Amino acid sequence: MNETIELTRKEEILRSAAALFTEKGYPATSMRNLASHVGLEVSSIYSHIKSKEALLTELCMDCAGKFLQGMKEIQQEQGGPAVKLDKLITLHIDIAYEYPASVTVFNKEWRHLPQPALETFVAYRKQYEDAFKEILQQGKQVGVFSFEDTDMMFRIVLQTVKFSYFSVRKFSKNQLAAEVRKYVMSGLSWN
């Protein structure tokens, strides 16, 4: 019983933190802001979480886990590079629509992570990005994608796909997914 209440409160704090970090950015959000958003005194927050940095760490690492898990599944599934890229687009949009605030924090505030979380985060990111590039590279070798430099095209594609959550409030998931899919796939094809 006590356990359940604890979890609920902590989740409430995490959700408020995600919202505030998204709105103001991590450094500009004070624990006083967070406390009043949750409806507690500052000191009461610390019964549920260890520190402000721990909040950021939990939000970023949870999100990183979701992306890595999604990537692992895509790697293991059947399908050529085009199918896999298609699934990656879906992965990014799905996560963005399910956790819009967390994804924004993950994308924009990760550099404020304390050590050693920052180091872990960067390592995870490298894993994810290498796997993503591998798919583009394979597509180029097989001849379904066309571009000069894999690293550069990876950056460009990731930009498109990563910030699709900008549109979360305005468009339906399917509508966004369809438009992004067409755009990215065409951009990678031969003319």
Added chain:
Amino acid sequence: MNETIELTRKEEILRSAAALFTEKGYPATSMRNLASHVGLEVSSIYSHIKSKEALLTELCMDCAGKFLQGMKEIQQEQGGPAVKLDKLITLHIDIAYEYPASVTVFNKEWRHLPQPALETFVAYRKQYEDAFKEILQQGKQVGVFSFEDTDMMFRIVLQTVKFSYFSVRKFSKNQLAAEVRKYVMSGLSWN
């Protein structure tokens, strides 16, 4: 003579501020950080600038001015929507390569602008975005671009074009411009 020295110092401070705001973000950069980066005591900074907020305002507004000026020229020049979009891509890449730090601050720290600068900034941005959308819309009407929703495609294209400065250090301007141009143009074309 005195005038020249003053300007040089102020520009030095502005350049350092742009670098630090890029590296740490605006709220996480202290005036102490800035002072030691420039090689002065904190209080000495205030002989050259009014406030921390004034630094951010100057950086963001200068950049906004460059984009608006570029847009104005493109609107007045000859050419159809495809030519104009091509010029917009060049505009973004040119500014990103000439002022990489300022553009990062402009893109990522503008929300920390004080009033009334923030209001002006948002109004400028709306002007710019409306003009950009107008070009996409015309391309759709004329039949050179293909997409469902103008606002959504605008967001997607702007994402691609806006964050090309991520690649500033790694790739030559022409190489990046060529790849982005092909990608965006294909993404907007019929399949």
Added chain:
DNA sequence: CCTACCGATCGGTAGG
């Protein structure tokens, strides 16, 4: 351009 300093706010703790 520096020394010395200010009030405000920060993240966080003690103790109950």
Added chain:
DNA sequence: CCTACCGATCGGTAGG
């Protein structure tokens, strides 16, 4: 979960 409080750091000023 709150009251009361801490040292550190913040942006900025006075005065020379």
